[in-house]
Amino acid sequence: MNSQFKCQKWITLLFLFIANLLFINYSTAAVVVVVHPENNSTFDKKSIKKMFLGKSKSFSNGRSAILISPDKSDPSRNAFNKSVLGKSSNQVNAYWSKMIFTGKGVPPQEMATASDIISAISANKDAISYLDAAAVTDAVKVVGTFN
């Protein structure tokens, strides 16, 4: 009984481990970058990258950008880091740890769910964030789609 339980536990762990590997390496879900519907600034991958690394702080309309990102555990964060920033999540975290602990930058504010992000973006004309393409609604404007 006991050994059977142990065996099941190990198989479950192994399964989770493999699923985890697959998930990290082969996740292809599209990520969309979203702003307030009234934000008419121009965006491309380069300007979004600079913004989310804290290297440029304002939109092309001249307003200061307020950065929001999903939680560290959110899969869309890995996808965004890879496809837009061109870095692994660890490299991005290492970059921000340098900025945070030397006071040279403030990282994006983290939010737990896509609906939190959508309501924050639709309520603030200067906010920018990203989320899983499947979670986007009409309340926000999509300014970039990345795979």
Place this chain on the structure above:
Amino acid sequence: MKIVTLISAILFSTLISTAVNADIKLSGYGSIIAGKTLGTVDDPLNPGQKRDEILTADFYDVGQYTNDITFNAESIFAVQGVADISNNLRITAQVVAKAVDDFQPEFDWYYLTYQASDSLTLMAGRRNIPMYYYSEFSEVGYAYPWMRPPSNLYWWQVTQFNGIHAMYDFELGDYSSTLTAFYGNEYSNDNVEMLYYDKLYGGSARTVNEFWTDIAGVNWNISGDNFDVRFVYFQNDRDRETIQQDGSIDDYTPFSQTFIGFGGNVDLGQFKILFDWNLVDYDDARGTEFPTYLVSLVYNYDDYQPYLIYSKADHKRTKTSSATEDLEEHYISSVGLRYNFLPTASFKVQFDHFIDQGDKATGWAYHGDSDTITAGVDFIF
């Protein structure tokens, strides 16, 4: 069981930081590192006697490895609180506890930040001196691949100061650029490293006070898609009080020093090259100079980062009357591996081969050779 405790500790700290998010943002970093040296050497300062090989991993607080395995040379825990006082004014405090200092927490960073505009940031208070490329974040192990920035370069007895910084961000073609001007002073009373040297050479001073004043200089940082480089220049005045047991103070001739450096990193596909070159120049009677450099190659393979480092430090006297190079000189060749086992934590193991090429006859080979193995975990929260 220990992992469960660690995870619950992390969860707990996350809960706290979420709960007080409205007023104070809490974050932090730390390292738990164990290590030892592997052999014995002829004691360079006591010829004929054997002693353990010693690697000084932290010169500022004299954190050292010997043959006895220890967690106390480099383990560190730091918590940072950032409070927004208004839209563009915030206060940052960082409390750092180091094992080598019996985990006595100290306010190593405590400063105001005023965001004058999107491109101009003013800071006032206590911060690290932006000397070497890694000086400002040398204690944040998570932020770089190695166990530590090579300690035979990061060897100065003063690393922090009280002062002001003006940071100006601007675009330079396709590149992002930041120009920082800084000014400040540091009166380091009871300097740990200087008292250690006094004892090492047979002294019995009660304490040593080290003064770096009128520290004034600039940092210029340029970054693009696959590189980040930084130029630094500063100068400051130096003075020292070595106070003996009877209260008398040793004679000391104050002087000025200049520090110049160029360092950074370049991404070449899976590889990353990190480098730093520096020259410290005294305007003393001997024309003392310390040229130093490091170069490192890191390979990025998924969550694994194997790396190599070579770092070299030299010491010269250039004025004709006392010109010599038979002084301090050493290099470290290191090999190591970083493994990112969590998005916020990494495991590292490193082997350091330290060769002391200093002049034995005049006591400048005081480090002695050493081979050291260290392993540990760096984390952020």
